[in-house]
Amino acid sequence: MEPRDTELERAIEAILMASTEPVEPSTMAQLLEVPRTRVEAACEALSADYASARRGFVLARVAGGFRYQTHPELAEFVERFVLEGQHARLSGPALESLAIVAYKQPVSRAQLAAIRGVNVESVVATLLERGYIEEVGRDPGPGNAVLYGTTRAFLEHLGLNSLADLPPLAEFVPGLEMVEMLENTLLGTLDPLEEAAAEPPSEG
Amino acid sequence: MEPRDTELERAIEAILMASTEPVEPSTMAQLLEVPRTRVEAACEALSADYASARRGFVLARVAGGFRYQTHPELAEFVERFVLEGQHARLSGPALESLAIVAYKQPVSRAQLAAIRGVNVESVVATLLERGYIEEVGRDPGPGNAVLYGTTRAFLEHLGLNSLADLPPLAEFVPGLEMVEMLENTLLGTLDPLEEAAAEPPSEG
Amino acid sequence: MSVTVTTSVFEGPFDLLLHLITREEVDIYAVTLSDIVDAYITELERMESLDLEVATEFLLIAATLIELKARRLLPGSAELELDDELLFEERDLLLARLLECKTFKDAAAALAALRRDAARSVARRAGPEEPFASMAPDPLERTGLERFLAAARRAFTPRESVQLSLHHVAPIRASVRDAIDGVLAAIPETGAVTFRQLTAGITDRIEIVVRFLAVLELYKRGMVELDQADALGSLSISRSDGDSDALDLTGLDEWDADVDLVDGEEDLEIDLDGADARDGDEISLEALADADTTVRET
Numbered sequence: 001m002e003p004r005d006t007e008l009e010r011a012i013e014a015i016l017m018a019s020t021e022p023v024e025p026s027t028m029a030q031l032l033e034v035p036r037t038r039v040e041a042a043c044e045a046l047s048a049d050y051a052s053a054r055r056g057f058v059l060a061r062v063a064g065g066f067r068y069q070t071h072p073e074l075a076e077f078v079e080r081f082v083l084e085g086q087h088a089r090l091s092g093p094a095l096e097s098l099a100i101v102a103y104k105q106p107v108s109r110a111q112l113a114a115i116r117g118v119n120v121e122s123v124v125a126t127l128l129e130r131g132y133i134e135e136v137g138r139d140p141g142p143g144n145a146v147l148y149g150t151t152r153a154f155l156e157h158l159g160l161n162s163l164a165d166l167p168p169l170a171e172f173v174p175g176l177e178m179v180e181m182l183e184n185t186l187l188g189t190l191d192p193l194e195e196a197a198a199e200p201p202s203e204g
Numbered sequence: 205m206e207p208r209d210t211e212l213e214r215a216i217e218a219i220l221m222a223s224t225e226p227v228e229p230s231t232m233a234q235l236l237e238v239p240r241t242r243v244e245a246a247c248e249a250l251s252a253d254y255a256s257a258r259r260g261f262v263l264a265r266v267a268g269g270f271r272y273q274t275h276p277e278l279a280e281f282v283e284r285f286v287l288e289g290q291h292a293r294l295s296g297p298a299l300e301s302l303a304i305v306a307y308k309q310p311v312s313r314a315q316l317a318a319i320r321g322v323n324v325e326s327v328v329a330t331l332l333e334r335g336y337i338e339e340v341g342r343d344p345g346p347g348n349a350v351l352y353g354t355t356r357a358f359l360e361h362l363g364l365n366s367l368a369d370l371p372p373l374a375e376f377v378p379g380l381e382m383v384e385m386l387e388n389t390l391l392g393t394l395d396p397l398e399e400a401a402a403e404p405p406s407e408g
Numbered sequence: 409m410s411v412t413v414t415t416s417v418f419e420g421p422f423d424l425l426l427h428l429i430t431r432e433e434v435d436i437y438a439v440t441l442s443d444i445v446d447a448y449i450t451e452l453e454r455m456e457s458l459d460l461e462v463a464t465e466f467l468l469i470a471a472t473l474i475e476l477k478a479r480r481l482l483p484g485s486a487e488l489e490l491d492d493e494l495l496f497e498e499r500d501l502l503l504a505r506l507l508e509c510k511t512f513k514d515a516a517a518a519l520a521a522l523r524r525d526a527a528r529s530v531a532r533r534a535g536p537e538e539p540f541a542s543m544a545p546d547p548l549e550r551t552g553l554e555r556f557l558a559a560a561r562r563a564f565t566p567r568e569s570v571q572l573s574l575h576h577v578a579p580i581r582a583s584v585r586d587a588i589d590g591v592l593a594a595i596p597e598t599g600a601v602t603f604r605q606l607t608a609g610i611t612d613r614i615e616i617v618v619r620f621l622a623v624l625e626l627y628k629r630g631m632v633e634l635d636q637a638d639a640l641g642s643l644s645i646s647r648s649d650g651d652s653d654a655l656d657l658t659g660l661d662e663w664d665a666d667v668d669l670v671d672g673e674e675d676l677e678i679d680l681d682g683a684d685a686r687d688g689d690e691i692s693l694e695a696l697a698d699a700d701t702t703v704r705e706t
Contacts, residue, residue, distance in 0.1 A: 006258060013260025014278035015285045018536035027289045031281065054210060056217025060529070072528035074218035080235055082222045082530055092516070093419050099516040115508060117420035117465045129327075131295050135562070153295075158519060159526030170604045172514040173616055174507055176634060176643060178430075179624060182506050185429045185441060186476065186499055222530040266537075273537040286540045294547050296559065303560035319563065336548060361548035362556060371557060373564065 008034060009042045012066075022065025022156070063155035064162060090126070097123045098132055102154070103169045106136045106147035124148070132157060212238060213246045216270075226269025294330075301327045302336055306358070307373055310340045310351035328352070336361075421469045422509035424451055429506075445473045472498045504618065587622035591645075595632065600646035 011032055016023060025043065029036040043066050047059040060069050070078045090098065093116070100115055101107055113120045127133045136149035150163070160166065174182075215236055220227060229247065233240040247270050251263040264273050274282045294302070297320070304319055305311055317324045331337045340353035354367070364370065428447045452466055475495055535541060548556075595601050603623065607616045623645055626632040635644045 010258060010260035010275065011278055011281045014274040014282050015260075015289070017261045017272055017274050017532065018282050018285060018540060019289075020533050020535045021531075023285075023289065031284050031289050054214060056214035056219075057221040057532075058529070062531075068221055068532040069529040070218040070222050071214065072525065074215055075528035077215045077235065078218050078222045078530050081219050081227075095520055096419075096512055096516040099512050099519050102519065103512075103515060115512065117422045117469075117505075117509075129297060131297065134296055156531070157526065158522040159529070160522065167515075167518050168604070169511065169515060170607055170616065172511045172518065173603070173607075173620060174510045174514075178510065179507065179620065182426075182429060182503055183624070185444060186503055186506075218530075221532050224534045264537075271534065271537070272532075274540070279540075282536060282540050283543065286536055286543045287545070293550055296562075299551065299556060299559035300563040303556060303563045307560065307564070334547070357546075358548065361546045362551075362553050364553070373560075 004045055005038065005042060008032065008038065009046055012039065012042055013046065016059070016066060016068055019067065022062045022067040024065045027065075060159070061161045062159055063152045090130075091123075093118075094123045094126050098127055098150075098154075101127070101133050101148055102150050102163070102166060105149035107149075108139055108145035108147055110145060112148075208249055209242065209246060212236060212242065213250055216243065216246055217250065220263070220270055220272055223271065226266045226271040228269045231269075294334075295327075298327050298330050302331055302354075302358070305331070305337050305352050306354050306367070306370060309353035311353075312343055312349035312351055314349060316352075420509075421466045422505050423513070424448065424466075425469065425473075425502075426506055426509055426513070441473075441477055445470075445477045448473055469502070472502055500621070504621065507620065587618045588625060591619060591622045591626060592631075595645055595647055597647065600635070600644040603643040603645065606645065 012028060015028060015031070025036050025039045028039045032039065043059060043061075050057065050059055056071050056074055057068050058071050059066055062069075097112055097116060097120055100112055104111065104115075109120060109124055112124070124133070131151055131153040133148045133154065134151050135146050137147045139145040139147055155162065216232060219232060219235070229240050229243045233243045236243065247263060247265075254261065254263055260275050260278050261272050262275050263270055266273075301316055301320060301324055304316055308315070308319075313324060313328055316328070328337070335355055336358040337352045338355050339350050341351045343349040343351055359366065359369075425444070425448060428444050428451075448470060452470060476499055536544070591606060594606055603620070606623070607619055610616055610619070623632065623634070623643075627634050631648055633646050633648050635646070
């Protein structure tokens with residue numbers, strides 16, 4: 001392990017304190033004329049310092065950069081103080097569409113609509129307005145549909161460093177029990193009870 | 205001397221980190237439900253901590269309040285960062301709205317929303333705050349909507365002498381029918397389908 | 409045109425159907441297809457006047473459900489056999505779409521949880537103090553004329569017309585049969601493989617769903633054993649004991665859902681500023697109700 005470079009750490013602290021958004025290690029490396037790896041090591045050392053000294057703030061890695069933010073344990077006090085930034089929450093449909101964009105990007109409006117089964121015009125407008133998604137290109141196929149992807153603001157909003165930090169989609173593929181339930185209800189060929197229940201065409 | 209109250213200090217650190225303005229001790233005292241003198245003592249203890257640990261930031265007392273700022277010894281790096289390292293940019297939606305104001309001025313908030321197809325409230329607030337747009341009059345029609353236009357600062361920042369220096373719309377706008385559609389939109393013939401697509405007020 | 413819609417309508421037909429099927433989780437066998445169809449139609453009837461765009465998908469799914477119900481009420485009936493293959497495809501697709509819907513619903517819930525955690529921290533936004541604050545160049549200056557003009561171009565480009573697919577299913581090229589081959593090849597002779605390993609590197613979720621269906625099919629045929637320690641745990645798949653190497657694929661016809669719908673695809677283009685499309689705003693549910701009645705009378 002290398003010895004700690006206090007002067008480098010101090011410079012990083014000053015820069016991060018002056019920044020309004022996460023600062024990428026490469027930006028700091030360039031400004032401070034040191035290798036990127038040393039910046040990252042210094043940030044980690046600082047972060048550990050703050051944690052062991054039980055500071056009320058943390059040095060977090062978000063959207064590819066480092067930033068100061070309040071310690072989650074103190075949310076109660078901070079919430080009382082700061083009203084800003086508390087965006088209106090997203091509706092269920094908006095959140096589900098955002099999840100689809102996050103995992104399927106780049107994705108067109110039509111693809112999104114096909115998965116959701118409904119028109120997504122207004123939901124896409126909301127997500128664009130909030131800055132969580134943006135145009136990232138055009139479909140090369142006929143129609144040249146606009147393709148959407150998630151933004152830095154999306155990562156910041158979720159407190160993620162990169163898209164790779166999203167939980168893998170495979171985690172959400174429904175469990176066996178759920179599949180069986182859907183299957184039994186829709187297909188219904190396996191279950192004798194079900195077939196018995198089908199015999200009188202009862203009036204609903 | 206009283207024993208140090210670590211929990212109080214942590215809460216103060218979090219509040220100061222979240223604030224964009226200096227925070228008065230009386231405000232913190234009220235919020236944290238402790239006497240003002242204890243808040244001041246805690247701030248002084250923190251400030252001494254940072255100094256003895258040679259942090260890159262200081263807890264300064266400014267205009268009656270406390271705030272974090274960079275350590276004067278590191279001014280060189282902060283200056284370099286502010287000049288070169290910051291990526292403060294306007295968001296896509298803000299820039300698009302600004303473009304509409306620039307080309308269509310004077311324009312009302314409702315007209316802007318009609319073209320952008322989304323709520324423009326927060327975007328207009330940002331542009332006003334930055335001084336890129338300003339009120340230039342009132343719509344003579346019903347409602348007397350505020351009309352916006354771009355400012356001198358807008359031109360200066362883009363390196364233009366006058367609005368006449370903006371490339372004409374036709375140069376990059378494809379075809380006449382588009383312009384017609386745009387004019388129709390500006391005249392307020394909102395598309396009914398689009399109204400139908402308004403977001404439901406649901407919350408997931 | 410003003411449309412009053414319930415939340416469930418706006419969440420879409422798959423959400424609605426999923427909700428109807430899963431709301432009585434206590435006893436899964438207590439829910440019959442008949443109940444679901446009735447409840448679904450009831451929901452549809454509650455939507456008094458439907459926006460064409462919203463209605464189409466709902467109606468297509470209602471039609472599939474009614475078909476399935478009709479098929480169920482006439483077990484072994486010869487007349488329906490011609491349509492069977494098509495119907496099986498439809499229901500497999502419907503199942504796949506429901507699983508997909510559920511997948512993204514859960515993913516959305518996970519995002520919401522991340523967001524809740526993230527919201528407990530507030531980032532420092534104060535920026536630099538003076539004199540540094542006034543040194544910072546203006547954001548617009550950094551933007552430059554070129555990027556500004558690009559934004560203008562975007563702002564003044566007419567928005568795309570909405571593509572409304574008349575099919576309630578997207579073109580799917582994955583076949584359960586192919587997936588079965590793939591799954592079988594991937595299961596080691598001894599030991600188990602997890603579902604995640606089976607789907608490693610697959611990014612298209614419909615492919616994942618089809619793989620899942622393939623695993624289930626193999627399970628039904630007694631060719632593989634499934635083990636899932638807990639409800640959300642990983643699913644491990646191993647070969648059944650005494651598994652004969654001969655795989656009888658002839659019985660797979662029913663499952664051969666090589667559902668490439670590209671040929672039959674008809675897209676209805678609705679131009680946002682075209683007036684024509686609005687004639688069909690009000691969609692009567694009578695036709696559907698009739699179909700339902702017919703089924704009941706049979």
